[in-house]
Amino acid sequence: METTARIKSMEEVGEDAWERFIGRHPLSAVYHHAAWHRVVEKTYGYKSKYCVIGNGEIEAALPFVPVRGLSMKTRLVSYPFSDACDPLVSGKEDMAAIIGTVEDFRAAQGITSAELRTYRLAEAVPGATPGGPAKYCNFVLDLGGNAKDLFRSFHKDCVQRAIRKAQNSSVEVVEGATLDDMKEFYRLHTATRKRLGVPVQPFRFFKNLWEILYPLKIASLLLARADGVNIAGVVQLKFKESVYYKFAASDRGSIAKKPNHLIIWKMVEDAIREGYRYLDFGRTYVGDSGLMQWKARWGAARKDLTYVYPAGCGENSFHREDSRTNGVLSNILRNMPCFVVRASGEVFYRFLA
Numbered sequence: 001m002e003t004t005a006r007i008k009s010m011e012e013v014g015e016d017a018w019e020r021f022i023g024r025h026p027l028s029a030v031y032h033h034a035a036w037h038r039v040v041e042k043t044y045g046y047k048s049k050y051c052v053i054g055n056g057e058i059e060a061a062l063p064f065v066p067v068r069g070l071s072m073k074t075r076l077v078s079y080p081f082s083d084a085c086d087p088l089v090s091g092k093e094d095m096a097a098i099i100g101t102v103e104d105f106r107a108a109q110g111i112t113s114a115e116l117r118t119y120r121l122a123e124a125v126p127g128a129t130p131g132g133p134a135k136y137c138n139f140v141l142d143l144g145g146n147a148k149d150l151f152r153s154f155h156k157d158c159v160q161r162a163i164r165k166a167q168n169s170s171v172e173v174v175e176g177a178t179l180d181d182m183k184e185f186y187r188l189h190t191a192t193r194k195r196l197g198v199p200v201q202p203f204r205f206f207k208n209l210w211e212i213l214y215p216l217k218i219a220s221l222l223l224a225r226a227d228g229v230n231i232a233g234v235v236q237l238k239f240k241e242s243v244y245y246k247f248a249a250s251d252r253g254s255i256a257k258k259p260n261h262l263i264i265w266k267m268v269e270d271a272i273r274e275g276y277r278y279l280d281f282g283r284t285y286v287g288d289s290g291l292m293q294w295k296a297r298w299g300a301a302r303k304d305l306t307y308v309y310p311a312g313c314g315e316n317s318f319h320r321e322d323s324r325t326n327g328v329l330s331n332i333l334r335n336m337p338c339f340v341v342r343a344s345g346e347v348f349y350r351f352l353a
Helices: 015-024 034-044 092-109 147-153 156-168 179-196 203-212 252-257 259-274 289-296 324-334 338-352
Strands: 005-008 049-053 060-068 074-078 113-118 128-130 136-142 172-175 219-226 229-239 242-250 278-285 301-310
Touching (some): 005 092, 034 203, 034 338, 049 092, 060 092, 179 219, 179 324, 179 338, 203 219, 219 259, 229 252, 229 259, 242 252
Parallel strands (some): 242 278
Antiparallel strands (some): 219 229
């Protein structure tokens, strides 16, 4: 078996070969998909690299991107703006060859650090150290069984009752079908991010997502409406057995109608009907106990996401959600007009990879 790893571009790898590889590898996720990489590249000007073992058919691989931060220092990230992107390997030899080659590339380029976002393989990464206790986790709902039984497993007061309230409030959920629908979502998304005090992605990210992922049926948009007005929305991703609850937004004045609960219930029903096995609620900061509890009440199981770094390196403090700097920036964003929040995202969001 080939164990020599090489750094290649997607053009050298071949997109067809890459898609066949991730389609059959048990650890692949939507964040390994070449179309997802095109969205990130086109939005932020990055150029993905692929550390690959195999001639012709790929046997093991890891996608990564050299990312320049606000300090102008570069780090390697696998993969930017993605919850987790495990090395796609089949054993220790593959892992050692992949990580060794990426580290040689990092040293040759004079890159100061690297971040490998793992979901299942943190302990198997040679020469790397976790950045302390897990700072993020995700919640995954097993969709096995039928929708009625699953509904009965949800928290009675906080989920079942909320879904019924939305239904009784004449909230309807429709699928977005045009870029204008995505613009409506972005309007809600910007207001939501401002309310939470977190930066908002530039609109071109969602435009690229719509133009690249929607035609491939990897992404779709659900909007909740009441009295003809859009009051909430969710952008979902789909790959293999999983549906991903990726981006969510809601109108503050309509939260009492529980539109997001109804959207998720729609996602569950659709996913079961379409044959998906899991609903991935996405990355959650472990310090956000309220959000963690909200996801757990859907019956979703927690799984820690472990981000690992080369020995002697660690997480950039600017990216820590519990840092003092982020606390100050959060307060500033909450008090900015929406157009300023959008403008700041256009300029600075690429540095948050």
